[in-house]
Amino acid sequence: MSTKKIPYSKLKAESPNTASGTYVRIIKMGIKYKVQMFFGIIAIFIAAGFQLWIPILIGDAVEKISEIVSESDDATNRSVTTIGLLLLFASSMRGLFTGLYNYMGESIGQHIGYELRLLYYEKLQRLSFSYHSNIHSGDLITRALLDIEGVSMFVRTAFLRTIFMFFLIGTGTYMVIKADLVLGLISLSFIPFVGWRSIEARLKLRSSWYKLQEKMSILTKIMDENMGGIRVVRSFFSQNYEIRKFDSASKETLYLANDQVDIKSINISMISTSFLISMGLVLWIGGLKVINGSINIGELATFLAFMSILQQPVRMLGMMVNAFARGAASGGRLFSVLDMEAEIQEKKGAINLTKAKGILKFNNVSFGYEGERTLKNISFEAKPGHTIGIVGPPGSGKSTIAHLIPRFYDATSGEITIDGINIKDVQLDSLRHLVSVVEQDSFLFTASIEHNVAYGNPWAEDTDVEIASKNTQMYNYIINLPDKFNTMVGERGVSLSGGQRQRLSIARSILLRPKIIVFDDSTSAVDAATEQKIRIALKEATKNRTSIIISHRLSSLMHADEILFIESGEIQERGNHEYLISKGKKYSELYELQIRPKIN
Amino acid sequence: MFKSKLKYSNTPPKASIKRNTFFDDEIFGVAYDQKIILRFGKYLKPFRKQIIYSFIAVLFFSISSVSFPLIIKFTIDSSLYNVTNIDNIFLICIVTFFIGIIVNFISGYFQEIIIGKVGEKVLVDLRKSMFVHLQKVSLSFMDKTEIGRMMSRLQGDVAALQEFLHTITVGLGDLILITGIIFVLFFLDWKLALMMIGVVPTLLLVRIIWLPHARKAFIKSRVTASIVSGALAENINGVRAVQGLTREKVNYSLFEVLAHDNLKAQNIATRFSVIMMPIVDTLTGISLSVIIIGGGFLITKGNLEIGVLVAFILYVQRFFDPIRALTMHYSVFQRAMASGERIFELIDVPIEVKDKANAVKLKNIDGSIEFKNVTFGYIEKQPVLKNISFKINPGETVALVGPTGSGKTSITSLTHRFYDIWEGEIMIGDKEIKSVTQKSLGENVGMVLQEPFLFTGSILENIKYSQSKTTRADIVNAAKAVGAHEFIMKLPKTYDTILEQRGSNISLGQRQLISFARAIVADTKILILDEATASIDSYTEMLIQRALAKLLENRTGMVIAHRLATIRGADKIIVLQDGKITETGNHDELISLGGLYSKMFSLNYSSFDDIPDELIKSAAEETKENVT
Structure with missing residues (x-):
């Protein structure tokens, strides 16, 4: 198959060094959820407020109780009860608002995950054939499974929590600085260190996550092909070989994962140690100050209490650094697909061609790069009610012609017109409604026969489905199945013979009543007699349609109004069957080769 | 953003992606429940040594973490209040603090690295178990199950367990901490300890009511995620047919329904996990006020020393903090169990064709x-x-x-x-x-x-x-x-x-x-x-x-x-x-x-x-x- 290559560099995700753009995009996606953002941020401040109030209340309580011991006063006893109830209130509220902001954070993350899934799905549907033939489906599945989750998790665990953390650190900083400048600076001395460590670890983790996801793609590919080719695996009893293949890919992912554990472990330990060292220094120097008499002991105690507020955010930091790193790596891999421009684009103001007659014209059409042209200067015209036959050896460019008509690929030069309008000026949807290509190796979906036949027109009447299956000589087979039209087929359904599958996909196309129908070797597994019957049945249905039959079996296209013999991308001979036979060249040689042995 | 709404007619579209849903329950057996956690045990067995080491590390880490406030308290109480012999005691305290930091650093590092690496290996082993099993299960099973569906278990569910791994270290330390604190509390004053722990049965009761619903929600969230990825995978494989037959819009709107189901299920699961936060915090508040009010009363009666009360108040915080954290981890844990269930379901698919115990090698055959x-x-x-x-x-x-x-x-x-x-x-x-x-x-x-x-x-x-x-x-x-x-x-x-x-x-x-x-x-x-x-x-x-x-x-x-x-x-x-x-x-x-x-x-x-x-x-x- 001739496909235009996309340079590999374009397929790769954005390099691990330009992650800030990824964050900006994720953040932009997040702040779209205004309601959640609003309530989430409010809840953060309230939760943090209550969090800070609780130690103050406890301090009050201890003070009051000390007073009770000395004075045994009934009034203070009552105020202790009040403080107790206030504590209950504060604690409940803290829980409520912490729950709320967590919920909002999760909600934003889940919505972004949902949105990304839809965007990704939509993108994959729109990306051109040239993209899909260059990328392994296992790779795309890995991105869908692991990278969307990576971004979503980053948002869920790190998005709002970053705000919460900065708020707590800010408050803590303010309190310690206010209490004592020198001690304050000492107590905050760990922050630059933590900042440096976090940035460094994040960079390392990001490139590691990036590599890990790439290796995961390879692992998915191996598993995907193992399951897809399960019969080959079983018939060669090569399970052990497959397991070894799996193991070596798996080992590489483990190696990278262990790398991450190394980075994370040293990072988390160093961050919390630096915090503890600061605390130790405060205790030491603060203690000396107390001994000197420059501060009193109560001040030191408050100071240390404030510092302990910072302990929780510091503990969370390691986890968040990882979430940031994974978010950037996964986001990069996802956005690289989402940003991929579909090669086939619809022009602005493109024409709707639904009502076209279906006069198809190729004008000097070429395809492929200089030096390896797969099609050279192809010109022909096909009118409604006419049939064009295209024949030639494998690799001659026959299928390329089929793929150019519905713009699965664009011609490199020359133009293709329908009713005189260049197909590049036509709305893609209307073009593809107009043109239907039946492929040789067509994909059936895991669904009932009925749904497969009606795949292109999901609201087709049952009678239409029946007619289409009658026309393709499938009806009798189907109604003899136990579940008739509800029989499941497809990847994991009932096994159909190659010919039956091809007939189903023909039914699927004719149901759409396209103005131009292209049979791309789509009866190769159907025997000649059945094919003849299909042709007769379709004759009435295709009376006003343009048909193009591509085949290497002459019996499929001998009847065509014009036959093009193609070799090395060029039309070598053209004319109807009788004329080409009388010419006695390549076509008639092929005829000799195919038809003679059967007559004898 | 997504304006591609369909012109819906009265009848639903003849579609494919929606039809996959029933496969899950049909092919895989019914869920197992509590056995899941035991099943993980089997995968931990080869790492007995590492687990013992990590346990020791966690122990040291928890002890050192708890000791810092104690050292500070001691420094303030005995060296700074008490002016005699200041320098020596003060210095000893500071040195102890820094020794604590070293212990904390080393044990912290080892607990992270050992548990982290064992965990990663377990994940790899689990995935391998599934893969190896798939090499043996009958072809009729393989014929019925779509690849995308299995991939969602092989990759998606294993990845979901990863999250669990990241919290397991913390969770383990928390459990040790809680146990230690309970000991200390009963040692200090058993009556007050009982008062404080009195809320724990309530917590358990809430758990018992909450658990079955939450489990269902978590499982639903994972199952819907699996359906979404299955639908996505199928579309990737059939993309040529999709474009050729211009099914993009119909497929998109059908996919949107599935993705939205998943979003809803996730959202409900989240509600179950966050609802526990205010509950636990309210119980913390109840405990705190009981201790303050009840303790205050005991003190006025002369039955309690104020120092013990202060210690209790400090420990209540330390006691409920990990419980709160454990609640958060619990939802991660539940999610992990839901994924584990799906993983073991696959591993449990019976193997029909097996070698006999006394099977011999087939060799030198004539070919008949x-x-x-x-x-x-x-x-x-x-x-x-x-x-x-x-x-x-x-x-x-x-x-x-x-x-x-x-x-x-x-x-x-x-x-x-x-x-x-x-x-x-x-x-x-x-x-x-x-x-x-x-x-x-x-x-x-x-x-x-x-x-x-x-x-x-x-x-x-x-x-x-x-x-x-x-x-x-x-x-x-x-x-x-x-x-x-x-x-x-x-x-x-x-x-x-x-x-x-x-x-x-x-x-x-x-x-x-x-x-x-x-x-x-x-x-x-x-x-x-x-x-x-x-x-x-x-x-x-x-x-x-x-x-x-x-x-x-x-x-x-x-x-x-x-x-x-x-x-x-x-x-x-x-x-x-x-x-x-x-x-x-x-x-x-x-x-x-x-x-x-x-x-x-x-x-x-x-x-x-x-x-x-x-x-x-x-x-x-x-x-x-x-x-x-």
Whole structure:
């Protein structure tokens, strides 16, 4: 198959060094959820407020109780009860608002995950054939499974929590600085260190996550092909070989994962140690100050209490650094697909061609790069009610012609017109409604026969489905199945013979009543007699349609109004069957080769 | 953003992606529940040593973490208040603090690294277990389950466990902390301790009510995620058909429904996990106020020292903090259990075809195959093969002929023991195939499938496949033997040309030749061949016919034949109909017999497979009439 290559560099995700753009995009996606953002941020401040109030209340309580011991006063006893109830209130509220902001954070993350899934799905549907033939489906599945989750998790665990953390650190900083400048600076001395460590670890983790996801793609590919080719695996009893293949890919992912554990472990330990060292220094120097008499002991105690507020955010930091790193790596891999421009684009103001007659014209059409042209200067015209036959050896460019008509690929030069309008000026949807290509190796979906036949027109009447299956000589087979039209087929359904599958996909196309129908070797597994019957049945249905039959079996296209013999991308001979036979060249040689042995 | 709404008519679209949903419950068994956690235990067993080390590390880490406030308290109380001998005690305190930091650093580092690495290994092992299991489960299971669906378990659910791993270290430390604190509290004052712990039963009660609902929500969230990824995967594989038939908008709106179901399920699961936060915090508040009010009362009565009360207040915080954290971890834990369940479901799919304990190696066979009264079917009470008996002599080529559904493919699958038969015996040489190892059976019985499946990788690797001892020269010879050498040499990198997914960058006929070469390299005494039905261009067709003859040279061949040329060339033809053998003999014998075969032959189809069913039926009926 001739496909235009996309340079590999374009397929790769954005390099691990330009992650800030990824964050900006994720953040932009997040702040779209205004309601959640609003309530989430409010809840953060309230939760943090209550969090800070609780130690103050406890301090009050201890003070009051000390007073009770000395004075045994009934009034203070009552105020202790009040403080107790206030504590209950504060604690409940803290829980409520912490729950709320967590919920909002999760909600934003889940919505972004949902949105990304839809965007990704939509993108994959729109990306051109040239993209899909260059990328392994296992790779795309890995991105869908692991990278969307990576971004979503980053948002869920790190998005709002970053705000919460900065708020707590800010408050803590303010309190310690206010209490004592020198001690304050000492107590905050760990922050630059933590900042440096976090940035460094994040960079390392990001490139590691990036590599890990790439290796995961390879692992998915191996598993995907193992399951897809399960019969080959079983018939060669090569399970052990497959397991070894799996193991070596798996080992590489483990190696990278262990790398991450190394980075994370040293990072988390160093961050919390630096915090503890600061605390130790405060205790030491603060203690000396107390001994000197420059501060009193109560001040030191408050100071240390404030510092302990910072302990929780510091503990969370390691986890968040990882979430940031994974978010950037996964986001990069996802956005690289989402940003991929579909090669086939619809022009602005493109024409709707639904009502076209279906006069198809190729004008000097070429395809492929200089030096390896797969099609050279192809010109022909096909009118409604006419049939064009295209024949030639494998690799001659026959299928390329089929793929150019519905713009699965664009011609490199020359133009293709329908009713005189260049197909590049036509709305893609209307073009593809107009043109239907039946492929040789067509994909059936895991669904009932009925749904497969009606795949292109999901609201087709049952009678239409029946007619289409009658026309393709499938009806009798189907109604003899136990579940008739509800029989499941497809990847994991009932096994159909190659010919039956091809007939189903023909039914699927004719149901759409396209103005131009292209049979791309789509009866190769159907025997000649059945094919003849299909042709007769379709004759009435295709009376006003343009048909193009591509085949290497002459019996499929001998009847065509014009036959093009193609070799090395060029039309070598053209004319109807009788004329080409009388010419006695390549076509008639092929005829000799195919038809003679059967007559004898 | 997404304005592609459908013009919905009254009837739902005839769609595909929505139809997958019922698979999950149907194929996999019912959930197991509590056993899941025990199942993980098995995967932890090889790491007993590491787990003990990590436990020690966690212990030291927790102790050092708890000791810091105590050291601070002690520093303030005994050295700074008490002015005598300040320098020494103060310095000792500071030094202790820094020793604590060192202990904390070392134990913290080791707990992270040991648990982290064991965890990653366990994940890899779990995925491998699933993969290895899939290599053994029956083909009928594999036939029913979509790849995207299994991939969601192999990748999605394993990844979901990863999150669990990141919290397990913290969770473990928290548990140790809670236990320690309870001890200390009871040691300090058991009455106050009871008051404080009095809320714990409430917590347990809430848990008991919460758990079944939450579990359901978490599982639903994972299952819907799996459906979404299954739908996504299917669309990736069928993208050409989707674009060709302009189904994008319909598919998008159907996918949107699935993705939205997943979003809703996730959202509900989140509600279950966050609802625990205010509950636990309220209980913390109750505990705190009980201690302050109750403790205050006890103090006024002189039954309690103020120092103990202060210690209690401090410890309440330390006690509920980890409980709060554990609640958050608990939702992670629940999610992990939901994923674990899905993983073990796959591992628990029964293996139907197994080696017997005393299975022997199949070797030095002459190549004969014999079916003795074999009955077999895929669904209970619906036999596909009924009491089939035949014998193939060494070196013979036998063509299996008959209409679709007559049982040809079943016979080939059974010879390879893809399934076990219901009744009868299948012999290879003098051995019953159930009595030999599957591996040795595979070394003696080769198979070429109707549709060649090629792997991503070079042509060389594809021909070599699992035969590790094969040299490049062998591969080139095999390719020459089947006539693939010429076209391979014309490819840009000859034998090192990388085949794209499913070999899509070479033609169908060429893929066929490569799969023939692969069979030559495997060099088995018996070869089962399912001839391709698709007519291939005349150029390649001749090559394939020649390759076929080469392939069957010096081997016993069992061919599901579609081409007349192949059938005529066979030593023996077995005609099948409705799971029974109706005729046996060579071409001339069968023609003179005047049965179904000769009727089919006289219809003059170049390929035998796709003779319309009506014709076969009438031919068969005619034959029956003739017999009676």
